[in-house]
Amino acid sequence: MNHLARKNIQTLKPYSSARHEFEGTAEIFLDANENPFDNGMNRYPDPLQTAVKNRIQEIKGIDPKNIFLGNGSDEAIDLLMRIFCEPGKDHIITLPPTYGMYQVSADICGVEVKKINLTADFQPDVKAVLAAANKHSKILFICSPNNPTGNAIDKNSIEELIQNFAGIVVIDEAYIDFSAGESATTFIGQYPNVVILQTFSKAWGMAGIRLGMAFASEEIISLFNKVKPPYNINVLTQKTALDGMADVEGVYKKVNTILTERVRLEELLPNFSFIQKVYPSDANFLLAKVDQPNELYQFLVEKGIVIRNRSTVVLCDGCLRFTIGQPKENNLLLAALEVWRN
Numbered sequence: 324m325n326h327l328a329r330k331n332i333q334t335l336k337p338y339s340s341a342r343h344e345f346e347g348t349a350e351i352f353l354d355a356n357e358n359p360f361d362n363g364m365n366r367y368p369d370p371l372q373t374a375v376k377n378r379i380q381e382i383k384g385i386d387p388k389n390i391f392l393g394n395g396s397d398e399a400i401d402l403l404m405r406i407f408c409e410p411g412k413d414h415i416i417t418l419p420p421t422y423g424m425y426q427v428s429a430d431i432c433g434v435e436v437k438k439i440n441l442t443a444d445f446q447p448d449v450k451a452v453l454a455a456a457n458k459h460s461k462i463l464f465i466c467s468p469n470n471p472t473g474n475a476i477d478k479n480s481i482e483e484l485i486q487n488f489a490g491i492v493v494i495d496e497a498y499i500d501f502s503a504g505e506s507a508t509t510f511i512g513q514y515p516n517v518v519i520l521q522t523f524s525k526a527w528g529m530a531g532i533r534l535g536m537a538f539a540s541e542e543i544i545s546l547f548n549k550v551k552p553p554y555n556i557n558v559l560t561q562k563t564a565l566d567g568m569a570d571v572e573g574v575y576k577k578v579n580t581i582l583t584e585r586v587r588l589e590e591l592l593p594n595f596s597f598i599q600k601v602y603p604s605d606a607n608f609l610l611a612k613v614d615q616p617n618e619l620y621q622f623l624v625e626k627g628i629v630i631r632n633r634s635t636v637v638l639c640d641g642c643l644r645f646t647i648g649q650p651k652e653n654n655l656l657l658a659a660l661e662v663w664r665n
């Protein structure tokens with residue numbers, strides 16, 4: 324995949340940190356101009372986050388050699404753009420309606436975005452995507468389960484795109500832990516051009532620590548490591564992630580509560596006459612088509628409940644997005660909707 328990277332990245336000699344150049348064990352570290360007085364964070368963090376990656380391997384079965392960790396998935400998205408896309412020359416392909424960050428990141432980098440809308444049932448138009456691609460199509464972003472529609476993307480379509488798209492195929496699985504569908508991580512050993520994004524921000528309940536994962540071939544991981552800021556994941560984040568991964572069962576229990584609540588809201592929301600449709604969801608949110616979306620959004624804000632107004636997004640006319648909250652929060656939402664009906 325090196326051949327897809329920008330020329331300046333292919334030839335880049337990366338920054339070599341003090342902790343990088345020394346290999347072995349030592350008692351006394353006088354190499355990095357750190358403060359010698361121990362307070363738990365006076366040392367630079369492990370630049371390759373070995374302990375965190377080893378724990379991810381225990382949980383997900385993915386080899387640390389195939390893992391990159393970023394300051395949120397958003398850092399991985401930004402790095403991908405800067406590794407592979409020559410500004411003003413290359414472009415990315417996105418499948419709207421989808422996550423807004425791909426476009427923003429491309430805009431920041433001066434990279435054009437080609438948009439091939441999803442079909443009416445929110446699946447990719449594989450033929451149209453492949454027809455739109457050329458040698459400057461460096462990255463295809465597929466979000467599955469997709470934000471804001473909530474559905475998982477058909478795995479056969481994903482594989483067909485991976486096999487026939489000449490650039491990098493990114494599958495953003497931020498919501499995979501809420502989905503009954505299978506993760507695309509099984510494609511990692513199989514296809515060198517695949518990048519899977521996952522995150523600690525949703526199911527893992529750690530949006531505040533900013534930690535995202537990218538799983539890919541060793542070749543792509545090396546490119547990430549070459550371009551990333553040397554100490555991109557700080558000591559506190561690495562420590563908190565390890566603490567958060569100690570109790571996997573506890574995390575699954577909360578995910579299950581969220582899933583039970585999603586089923587409850589999927590059943591109850593369509594009872595309101597002003598809710599025309601609730602779309603099927605593989606995520607921790609529901610997209611619903613409603614009468615008077617702007618007025619309802621504003622009404623809920625006045626009741627102290629903030630949801631996401633997606634009514635101006637392509638293929639999402641009249642749609643609002645509801646994140647699944649705690650049971651008592653969802654009850655308050657339902658009560659507010661009851662007031663709105665009357």
Ligand SMILES: *Cc1c(COP(=O)(O)O)cnc(C)c1O
Pocket residue numbers: 394395396397398422466470495497521522523524525530534535
């Ligand atoms: C929430 C979300 C993310 C998470 O981004 P982080 O930077 O890891 O918090 C990534 N992709 C999608 C589609 C999301 O909705």
